[in-house]
Amino acid sequence: MSMNRPVATALAAALCLLTAACGSSSDDRAGDTTTEAAASKTGYPVTLDNCGRKETFKKAPSRVVVMNGASVAEVSTLLALGLGDRIVANQQGYGMSEVPGRAAAIKKLPTGDVKVNEAYDIPREAMLGLRPDLVLSVTTYGFDEKNGFATRDQLGQVGANSYVSPQGCDDDPSKMTLADSYRLLRDMGKVFNVRDRAEKLIAASGKNIAAVSAKVKGEKKPKVMVLFSNMSMGGNDFSSVLAHGIVNDILAKAGASNAFSNTTKATFADLSKEKVAATDVDAVVVISYNDPDPAAYARKLLKEFPQWPAARNNTYVTLSDSMYLGPSNDLAVERIAKMLHPDAL
Numbered sequence: 001m002s003m004n005r006p007v008a009t010a011l012a013a014a015l016c017l018l019t020a021a022c023g024s025s026s027d028d029r030a031g032d033t034t035t036e037a038a039a040s041k042t043g044y045p046v047t048l049d050n051c052g053r054k055e056t057f058k059k060a061p062s063r064v065v066v067m068n069g070a071s072v073a074e075v076s077t078l079l080a081l082g083l084g085d086r087i088v089a090n091q092q093g094y095g096m097s098e099v100p101g102r103a104a105a106i107k108k109l110p111t112g113d114v115k116v117n118e119a120y121d122i123p124r125e126a127m128l129g130l131r132p133d134l135v136l137s138v139t140t141y142g143f144d145e146k147n148g149f150a151t152r153d154q155l156g157q158v159g160a161n162s163y164v165s166p167q168g169c170d171d172d173p174s175k176m177t178l179a180d181s182y183r184l185l186r187d188m189g190k191v192f193n194v195r196d197r198a199e200k201l202i203a204a205s206g207k208n209i210a211a212v213s214a215k216v217k218g219e220k221k222p223k224v225m226v227l228f229s230n231m232s233m234g235g236n237d238f239s240s241v242l243a244h245g246i247v248n249d250i251l252a253k254a255g256a257s258n259a260f261s262n263t264t265k266a267t268f269a270d271l272s273k274e275k276v277a278a279t280d281v282d283a284v285v286v287i288s289y290n291d292p293d294p295a296a297y298a299r300k301l302l303k304e305f306p307q308w309p310a311a312r313n314n315t316y317v318t319l320s321d322s323m324y325l326g327p328s329n330d331l332a333v334e335r336i337a338k339m340l341h342p343d344a345l
Helices: 005-014 073-080 102-108 124-129 152-157 178-191 195-216 246-253 273-277 294-304 309-313 329-340
Strands: 046-050 053-057 064-066 087-090 134-137 161-164 223-228 238-242 268-271 283-287 316-319
Touching (some): 046 161, 046 178, 053 161, 073 087, 073 102, 161 178, 178 195, 178 246, 195 246, 316 329
């Protein structure tokens, strides 16, 4: 899937897919620490410090707009928390999901019937016409006036809160970890006063991941290539290879390492075919972004590089939304671990 420049730019900036705290780190220092005003019995008001901006919620939002940003983290988080009925316009979708029924549920959500811009997102006038009371964006890109979007100040003037997802403040998902997915869940739990639901999801995910990690502890860590299927984002043959970000935390929990983490400090590596061919790859994780047959791409890739251990052993797995920021990272950890360490699991 070749992408035009605006879409590729938005994807590279927004895939925190890989889409917690907005800022430069994933812990409580990250510029998105959360505080709560003295809450009444109803749970409100709630104040979030989001990218250095205080957003106060006096009640649970009922007209939520979810911007595209090449993410499904935000819409998946809302659905996991049982808040799909609050969404009046959603622009997110991967076409696939590791969670049964989620892709179909996302497809059924209203889009607001807006005419999107060249980045497949909601321009300013259309956004204001939706009369939102909360707008979610994966990065600050979605609130940049230069990109034709409504700014956070403009939204505030019409009574709408806004929220930039974890690691979106500085548009640097290379530092993202699993903790960021939990931060997004916690923040939305507080905003909508469903804290218990959020904590149950976080606890279940953490328990699943800990169980898998315990089983693969001490096993040899295969070198894994993680990339998008049929996607070009740069000048080289392999420009959608992930080198850093939440995928590396997922790989580590599954008993693996990233084969290309030493090629760049950025989230994505833009690699030549020669560089890819010269690297030992023990397994491949192909991520589908609206690609109906990522397995075909994986098989084609293994055929192209028969010298890889991954090719000799036919070791690959296809995933989608569980590989990025969102509520289902434990599914990616489990599936990758089963691929690499079947005897341990």
